[in-house]
Amino acid sequence: MAIEVLIFYLLAGVAIAAAAGVVLARNPVHSAVSLVLSFINVAAIYVVLRAEFLAVAQIIVYTGAIIVLVLFVLMLVQQQDLPEFHGGRPLRRAVGFLLGLALLAEVAAAILTRSLRGAPGSWTPEAVAAVGVRWLGFELFSAKKPIRWEAVGCCCGGWEEGAPLPYESRRWDIPSAATVGKSGFYGWKIQFPQLENPVASGRKIGTFGRENRNAGANSLMAGGRD
Amino acid sequence: MDWEALIVSYLLGFVLLNILLVLMAYMTWFERRLVAFFQDRIGPNRTGPFGLLQPIADGVKLISKEDIVPANADRLIFLVAPLLSFVLAPLGALVVPFGDSITLFGRQIDLYVIDINVAALYFLAVGSMGVYGIILGGYASGNRYSLLGALRSTAQVISYELVLGLSLVGIFILTGSLSLVEILRAQQRTLILGGLELPNWFILSQPLAFVLFLIAAVAETNRAPFDLPEAETELIAGYFTEYSGFRFSFYFLAEYINMIVVSLIAATLFLGGIDGPFIDGVWWLVAKAFIFLFFYVWLRATLPRFRYDQLMGLAWKVLLPLALINIGVTGLVRLWGIGAL
Secondary structure, three states: HHHHHHHHHHHHHHHHHHHHHHHOOOOOOHHHHHHHHHHHHHHHHHHHOOOOHHHHHHHHHHHHHHHHHHHHHHHHOOOOOOOOOOOOHHHHHHHHHHHHHHHHHHHHHHHHHHOOOOOOOOOHHHHHHHHHHHHHHHHOOOOOHHHHHHHHHHHHHHHHHHHHOOOHHOOOOOOHHHHHHHHOHHHHHHHHOOOOOOOOOOOOOOEEEEEEOHHHHHHHOOOOOO | OOHHHHHHHHHHHHHHHHHHHHHHHHHHHHHHHHHHOOOOOOOOOOHHHHOHHHHHHHHHHHHOOOOOOOOOOOOHHHHHHHHHHHHHHHHHHHHHHOOOOEEEOOEEEEOOOOOOHHHHHHHHHHHHHHHHHHHHHHHHOOOOOHHHHHHHHHHHHHHHHHHHHHHHHHHHHHHOOOOOOHHHHHOOOOOOOOOOOEOOHHHHHHHHHHHHHHHHHHHHHOOOOOOOHHHHHHHHHHHHHHOHHHHHHHHHHHHHHHHHHHHHHHHHHHHOOOOOOOOOHHHHHHHHHHHHHHHHHHHHOOOOOOOOHHHHHHHHHHHHHHHHHHHHHHHHHHHOOOOOO
């Protein structure tokens, strides 16, 4: 048991240090890499607790998909155009500091008012390992819940389907306020807020390369509105 | 804790990784010779008999070259990214079963490094991590071509990983398990089709999934015709343009190790792994993996590179719907009790 506790402290220590790195790093790419490190260590803690499925799901979903997308976006924007994350206006700094303190107080209150260990249930690591991923599948897809899972699956599928489309520099046909206001969906009068057109208003648009303002990058950054 | 089993696992893993490294070196020789024959050339044949010492000469050359870090680079990430690629590449092979258990020194030893109950997902997870080496390497080089290669690689891997994962779901439905050992056991049964007695390999019951897996696996390993991240005609060399010496060789090694690992996994999942006529054993697995490796080289020597929009269109408009249809049909077949195990 002792060696598992030791491994846990090692993993947890690295995870916390990496999480601190996410906030402290000045380069957003370094932040993302720190986040990956943190996620991997949390996944390793799941493995120590014999929850392999959770660990693998964590790696596939968070490090394999979400952070990859984060890095993808970070590469599309010009690093010099990013706002300054550290410093800034004094009011903003003060509010950020206070909000951070409030969050810390909340977490501290939640931890200190309860025992950290929680109530021991019937599931030991050995019991979890014995039933494995098979039981998890049966439980998730048993007769009671499949509709919900299908719904979630459809949503996720939609997101994944839509994710690479802007990169193909397709134009999204977002209904403008004029057309929707006339017909309306299901008889409802919906007024979309009229977004200002960044190209027409002459606002500076972030482009992929400074001297390379091609149409694809423009439509992407402007949300594809004509 | 069973210390002996742990030590045996570590030893097996160590041996496996070393075998992979040697195989990888000779994979480069095999590819160069084979592509040369495809193109009516001779290929490397001067260093040693049949050019067999060529990989070693290449290794010495790469290690002795200067290790250059561009002034524009993000230094730390630039130095770490190739190592990341290289370290993650062989991890997928740890779950491949290489044989049944044998008894050695009065102790039963299973001929696989580890049997985790989510082995197939573990393979996918390691594959999805492997892309970080490419993304970070391309970003950290501080070079537009490298960055473009990395961007392409990101979009490509995210798209094809989905197909890769979904193509395996049919197998999971048929076996009811994610463990490669269980999947292998399911394939060692006999499939009776009319008067024919066939091995229950999943290439027979899941042919569509096999084709999808094959295409997605080639795309995942960034090999021709899906080698857009390193398209030399447009991007010089893509994400590793700025790398030299042994850091470049790490990317090179990772690519070949990835190919070998994917071939081993494909042979285990679809071609019955160690199962074969006469005596089951690791030689069948090697022979089947070799077919896949030959296929990789064959593709490279034959097909031109995809255009970017063709690549994305293929993944999202063709492969993904086919994979979903395959899952639906397999699920219905399983529900109606045909092919139940």
